[in-house]
Amino acid sequence: MLSQFRTVAAAAMLTVAAYAAAAQVNEGHPTTYVVQKGDTLWDISARFLKKPWLWPEIWQANPQVQNPHLIYPGDVLSLAYLDRVVAQPGPRQEAPINAIPLSQVEPFLKDLQVVDSFEHLPRVAGLEDNRLRASAGQKAYVLGLDGAQVGQRYAVVRPSVRYALPETTVDLDARGKHVAGAGSLWANYVPTSSRNEALGFELVKVNVGTITALPDGQVEVATLALEDSGREVRAGDRLVPVQAQPYDLQFIPHPPAAQTLGTDLRVLAVTDMFTSGGSRDVIAISAGARDGVDNGTVFSIWRDGSHVSNRHDHPGSSRMDDSLRNGAGRVTLPDEYASHAMVFRTYDKVSYALVMEGSKPTRVGYSLKHPDAQ
Incomplete structure (x- = not known):
């Protein structure tokens, strides 16, 4: 039986x-x-x-x-x-295909990273011939390279943005300090969030170089011979060791873990755009490894339901019709689907994702949900 x-x-x-x-x-x-x-x-x-x-x-x-x-x-x-x-299986004579073309995300794998802080990192104190800028074939002089060795390679990086909620992003000046008043701008574009948290600093790679001399009894700085002719180095830039390949090259699409969806998740930024982007644009999101996000995680992205003026009951109202916040005399509309995005680079509290497809633009401040959300 x-x-x-x-x-x-x-x-x-x-x-x-x-x-x-x-x-x-x-x-x-x-x-x-x-x-x-x-x-x-x-x-x-x-x-x-x-x-x-x-x-x-x-x-x-x-x-x-x-x-x-x-x-x-x-x-x-x-x-x-x-x-x-x-x-x-076929002949297997070429590399396996990926979920997305690596060429679309390669700069974000190689040239950007997100850290909790950067003040402790070695910094460029000066440049050859007291220049204001330096590039390939010139020297940068670095403070704080304790334990470095001649021949060791470093990337020169520059903090550009602080990610946080509810203000999403704050631009940084040449010293890596907040630009005064920058955060208040987002109050006009981003809905309120249940989180109030700093999420990290984005570091942009501007150059690479090799250590050619170390501090001695009289000289306080290490000498870095610059190798890249792309972006120029300036005093105040930071250094991190060059890593061979600190990122994945294969991404397997999958829904997020259950623990990931327990917090208020938002789009923090859209690459090279002020507030919005479309398919194959890269976005930064307010979720990372600590939230259970890994490479390949897929989210759906939603426009928060707007709060429109109730013109029927309040015909004489002069308030704006589409508000980010609810209040008396307003009607709340449902959330609206915008797109799907797949994570390809994960840090502790922030991840980069590629917008795969959608029915409308993806904007800063939009919410992230399960890809099957209705």
Whole structure:
């Protein structure tokens, strides 16, 4: 009897699993697809699935595929088993495809980082010939490089923005100090937040160099020979050791962990934009490793429901019609979906994400929710 019950239960579970998988598959999907060079995992998943971020849940590789998370050009994908995507391995002569083109996010992997503080970092005290700026082939003189060795390479970085809530971002001046009054600007653009917290400082790489001389009895500074002709170094810039590759190169889309959605999560900034951006723009968000966010986490982004004036009951009101805050004489509208974004670089309290697709612009201050939110 127990054996029969187990058989019936197993069959029922298999049927439910098959139905759940089928419910996520696009109508009119191709029977098979040969992965091409230049494809992305997100775009291929969208061919088969209604929700590309659910890809790991209904993806099943053949036994000969050692790592089902790595799909290569030449692999043949099909829906041959209970509406689950299976992979028949191809020649495997090229690198595996990624969820997104690395070229779209490479500067954010290599040239930006977020830290809790920067005042303790070594700083540029002066430049060769007392210059105001220095670049490749010139020298920078650095204080605070205790324990450094000749030949060691450092990146020269500059603090540019402080991330925080509720003001989202505050621009920093040449000394890394707050620009007076910068934070109050966001009161006109960003809804109120339940959080009041500093989230970190963004450091921008401006150059790299090699230590050629160390402090001695008379000289107090180390000498850094600059190598990059891109951005110029100035006094007050900071130094961090060059790391070979402190970031991931593969991203597997997946929904956020349950713990991630327990706090007020917001868009902090949009790259090279004042308040808004669109598909394939990079955004900074107010969630990181401490919140359970990792690379590949997918969020949906929502415009907070606006608070409009109740013209019917208050026809003579002169107040603005679309307010960020509720109040007497206003009607609250529902939140509105804007886009989906996938995290590709995670720090403790802040992450960078790429806007994958959406129906309207993504703006600073918008809320982050589960990708299946309705």
